[in-house]
Amino acid sequence: MIGANTVLLDHFDDPRRAGAFPADRPGIRRGEAGSRHHGAVVRFELLVAQDGKIEDCRFKAWGCAGTIACASLVAEWLPGRTLDEIRVADVRSLTGVLELPVERAYAPLVVEDAIRAAAEEGS
């Protein structure tokens, strides 16, 4: 992305909690959002503790550099949050943090849809 800011490049070059948990690991909620057609696909996995708080998470993202950076920032924020918090999470402010141009404003929304889908899974 031309003119990407330092926060974006930091999270794009070194995404936090990128990857996936082992498929057979119990207590994982998974959610996915976006489509190839729309230019971004984000998948989140949440490891939820007994008390309903997020203990850890992983993500995979296919999309512009801004989408990957958004997912990484959200992955950094998630641990310690409750499922209820995630269900109402509004991460649109990341557009400002990452200084995304208007045509990339979809990036936080896809990430938001992915974590909400994961929070809803199995509930």
Add this chain to the structure above:
Amino acid sequence: MDEPIYLDYMATTPVDPRVAEAMARYLTRDGGFGNPASDTHVYGHRARAAVDDARAQVAALIGADPREIVWTSGATEANNLAIKGTAWFHKDRGRHIVTSRTEHKAVIDPCRWLERNGWRVTWLTPGPDGRVTPADIATALEPDTVLVSVMHVNNEIGVVNDIDAIGSLCRGHGCLFHVDGAQSAGKVAIDLKRSAVDLMSFSAHKVYGPKGAGALFVRREPRARIEALIHGGGHEGGLRSGTLATHQVVGMGKAFEVAMNEFDSEHARILMLRDRFRAALSGLEGVHLNGSATERVVGNLNLSFEGVHGDALLTALRGLAVSTGSACSSASGAPSYVLRALGRDDALAGASVRFSFGRWTDEAEIDRAAEQVIDAVTRLRGISPLWVGAA
């Protein structure tokens, strides 16, 4: 941070120092600053002689008569002059034009403008190898076709069209044949004495010459009749008025002379570099070459990478100066219309990179570039939910 490795020679090239040195002699008071059209004094004569020399240098590379060279501000203007000039001159004879969907915008947009003004245009879709076939042209020709315009080398995927065969068809049909040669001069042998091409556009800055200089070849025998677009003084045989930019013209001439003298050695060296780059990437699965593997210029590799997003790939490759699509249209962010015309789906077309190699590319750059591509693609696939191995 080090400067990115420049692998975008099809977007533009640095001016060769030999060219810059030649140009500098035609700017200042102690040089050939005169107006080439001033025939009453030595200042004008000196500039005129330099323009004549440059005309001969350009003509020599393409097998033309120097009198067939019309200077323009670049290939875009040359394309406009060829297409709109032909359409206007022959408007009472016919109003049908044949071209392809993978032409440069400098051909597509003048054709669209003519469409809006009452001409009919047949837009051919190239085959999966990116080439326009003579058979497609033959099918598209109509009794009132006045012009066929097909590029010699595609600016995005580097494939080479068979302009000799297409030219013969057009000659037989009695319509003019225009070729956008901006990407082929100096890279593919051109002999306009032999090829039935009537009009051919050239650019200086793709051949290590200056930006803002170009030329249109206008055949004298049989004569290609076109109307001028710019009037005012009758320069260039009435086809392009305006005081000639002596230094620009001299630069283009010198650039074409160097390209001719070093054609064989450059060709062999760049072919070796391209093959080295391709071989270095051979361990990476899910990589597709766009366009014909054989009928292509040596300095271009356009590759699509499965499982990665185009924007993310370019961001990861910011140590390389490369482009997706052509430089002129990648600012729009839209998937390449050329790759889409070849049938690539949007996601794969978006993850395509044009690597183009040139005079100052060396083995060390190729090796470093290949390493960066492998690292970037591997890393992005590692976090891509769409990557499950090559399709």
